[in-house]
Amino acid sequence: MKNILTIIFRLTVACLLAGLVMGVAFVATNKAKKHNIHVNEQKVMLSLLGYSAKNPAPESVAMHEVYRYLVGEGEDLAMGYLLPLRDGSFSFVTIDLTGGFVAQTPVTISTEKAAETDERTQAIGAAIGVDKALRYADQTIVVTNDGKRMAYLLPGRFSGFKTFISAILALDQNFTILGLEIMEHEEDPGLGGEIVQDYFKNQFKGKPLETVKKLEVVKTPLPEEYLKALEAEKRGQMGAEEVARIEGQYKDNDIYALTGATISSRSVTNGVKGMVKKFAYRLAILDRVLVEQHIATPF
Amino acid sequence: MATDKTNLQLVVNGILNENPIFRLVLSMCPAVGISTTVMNGFMLGTAVLFVQVCSSCTISLFKNVIHPRIRIPTYTLTIATWVTVIDMVLAAYLPEAYAKMGIFIKLIVAFAIITMRLEMFASKESVNASFWDGIGMGLGFMLGMVALGFVRELLGMGTLLGYDVLGFKPLLFFVLPLAGFFCVGLMMAFFNYIEIVYKRAKRA
Numbered sequence: 001m002k003n004i005l006t007i008i009f010r011l012t013v014a015c016l017l018a019g020l021v022m023g024v025a026f027v028a029t030n031k032a033k034k035h036n037i038h039v040n041e042q043k044v045m046l047s048l049l050g051y052s053a054k055n056p057a058p059e060s061v062a063m064h065e066v067y068r069y070l071v072g073e074g075e076d077l078a079m080g081y082l083l084p085l086r087d088g089s090f091s092f093v094t095i096d097l098t099g100g101f102v103a104q105t106p107v108t109i110s111t112e113k114a115a116e117t118d119e120r121t122q123a124i125g126a127a128i129g130v131d132k133a134l135r136y137a138d139q140t141i142v143v144t145n146d147g148k149r150m151a152y153l154l155p156g157r158f159s160g161f162k163t164f165i166s167a168i169l170a171l172d173q174n175f176t177i178l179g180l181e182i183m184e185h186e187e188d189p190g191l192g193g194e195i196v197q198d199y200f201k202n203q204f205k206g207k208p209l210e211t212v213k214k215l216e217v218v219k220t221p222l223p224e225e226y227l228k229a230l231e232a233e234k235r236g237q238m239g240a241e242e243v244a245r246i247e248g249q250y251k252d253n254d255i256y257a258l259t260g261a262t263i264s265s266r267s268v269t270n271g272v273k274g275m276v277k278k279f280a281y282r283l284a285i286l287d288r289v290l291v292e293q294h295i296a297t298p299f
Numbered sequence: 300m301a302t303d304k305t306n307l308q309l310v311v312n313g314i315l316n317e318n319p320i321f322r323l324v325l326s327m328c329p330a331v332g333i334s335t336t337v338m339n340g341f342m343l344g345t346a347v348l349f350v351q352v353c354s355s356c357t358i359s360l361f362k363n364v365i366h367p368r369i370r371i372p373t374y375t376l377t378i379a380t381w382v383t384v385i386d387m388v389l390a391a392y393l394p395e396a397y398a399k400m401g402i403f404i405k406l407i408v409a410f411a412i413i414t415m416r417l418e419m420f421a422s423k424e425s426v427n428a429s430f431w432d433g434i435g436m437g438l439g440f441m442l443g444m445v446a447l448g449f450v451r452e453l454l455g456m457g458t459l460l461g462y463d464v465l466g467f468k469p470l471l472f473f474v475l476p477l478a479g480f481f482c483v484g485l486m487m488a489f490f491n492y493i494e495i496v497y498k499r500a501k502r503a
Contacts, residue, residue: 003368006366007366007368007369010364010365010366010369010373011366011369011372011373014365014369014372014373014376015376018376018377018379018380021380021384022380022383022384025383025384025387025388026387028391029387029388029390029391029392030387030391031391032391032392033387033390033391036390036391036394040394185402186402186405188332188333189332189333189335189339189343189402189403190332190333190335190336190339190474191335191476193402259471259474259475260474260475260476
């Protein structure tokens with residue numbers, strides 16, 4: 001009996017110590033980690049739009065963040081969008097599931113604070129009333145050039161082989177895929193982990209909405225010339241025109257699966273398919289509401 | 300019971316006499332699953348080296364207060380703590396390295412080699428000896444992984460460190476996990492053969 005008590009005591013102490021060490025490490029590193037993730041996201045987004053350190057984005061390009069929420073009131077569920085307005089303030093627009101406009105509520109929050117999930121959710125909650133259940137769903141970044149829409153950036157998460165894969169997808173104004181970047185994943189290195197490689201993720205580039213809607217994974221080997229075009233950036237043997245020509249030739253094809261990682265390939269393909277399809281559907285509804293209600297957004 | 304080996308002997312012991320992959324045959328899952336390329340092998344090896352050294356020192360330091368009946372949970376807890384701490388520190392201060400290594404570090408918690416070294420060595424020896432043993436085991440694992448990765452990458456994909464050296468893919472089969480077992484077996488036979496030849500030469 002005494003033995004058991006000693007064991008319990010020592011194990012508890014060991015757990016507490018371990019927890020303490022991890023907690024201290026977490027507190028000490030969390031801020032830097034978040035900052036790194038943010039910086040990296042910005043860099044990835046710009047590179048997906050084709051800008052880099054050598055070719056910086058012009059002043060006329062602006063990014064506008066739209067946050068989507070699920071709003072529950074009793075049994076009813078609605079979609080809520082936090083939209084930036086032309087005068088710099090924010091507005092929360094609720095739309096019911098059939099696409100009908102419900103309400104528009106001004107939200108007082110600064111642009112910096114709107115980027116913080118917790119503070120943003122609180123501000124919206126205060127604006128629309130605390131009796132409604134509010135759940136953050138996702139965000140979309142509308143990129144404009146001189147006030148005209150240029151592209152959409154969709155950070156998203158879908159399930160992979162073992163756990164979630166988070167990615168950023170860039171679409172042009174016609175929902176053609178501009179590029180895909182995998183941000184975080186835990187697929188098996190060397191197998192499913194290959195989803196981050198150019199020869200896989202670049203296959204999505206240039207695929208129009210109609211193709212994406214019925215995109216599948218095929219297990220035939222990747223043609224040699226297509227592989228060269230997909231890895232052109234890394235290999236540097238092929239001119240941009242040649243790459244564009246070959247990629248154009250394959251733009252309506254399905255996705256070639258990774259060797260030994262069909263599940264991962266399929267997960268990414270289905271994830272991208274779902275993101276594009278849902279986004280195109282939701283944006284059509286949101287745009288209609290914006291026009292009907294004369295809501296002045298900067299995009 | 301202190302070890303009578305010098306620090307250098309401890310390191311060499313981990314690399315040769317008790318190589319985790321080819322002699323102790325421990326941690327075969329990662330060895331088989333991940334050693335598909337030289338780079339992957341090196342990354343996982345580095346991560347294991349760090350965790351092994353940190354865990355060995357910790358356990359050696361606390362060896363007198365760990366209750367013998369709960370030593371395995373304590374070891375696992377120690378390893379998990381170090382894995383988490385290293386993961387967070389890398390993510391915060393070395394984002395470039397983390398982008399490449401992050402995925403390997405999270406895999407380490409359940410590695411047999413680390414637990415086994417804590418049980419067999421660190422829980423009995425001084426902190427200094429445990430440190431050098433950890434280095435030896437980590438290096439042994441890393442070199443074993445790199446050797447496996449070398450063979451598998453060359454035969455499976457025809458590349459080395461991502462550079463195309465052969466220009467064609469001789470046996471794609473070698474990249475798949477199954478071939479990892481063949482590869483480990485064949486290389487183990489090869490190393491055993493070298494040892495036999497060496498011993499025979501020494502005796503003659």
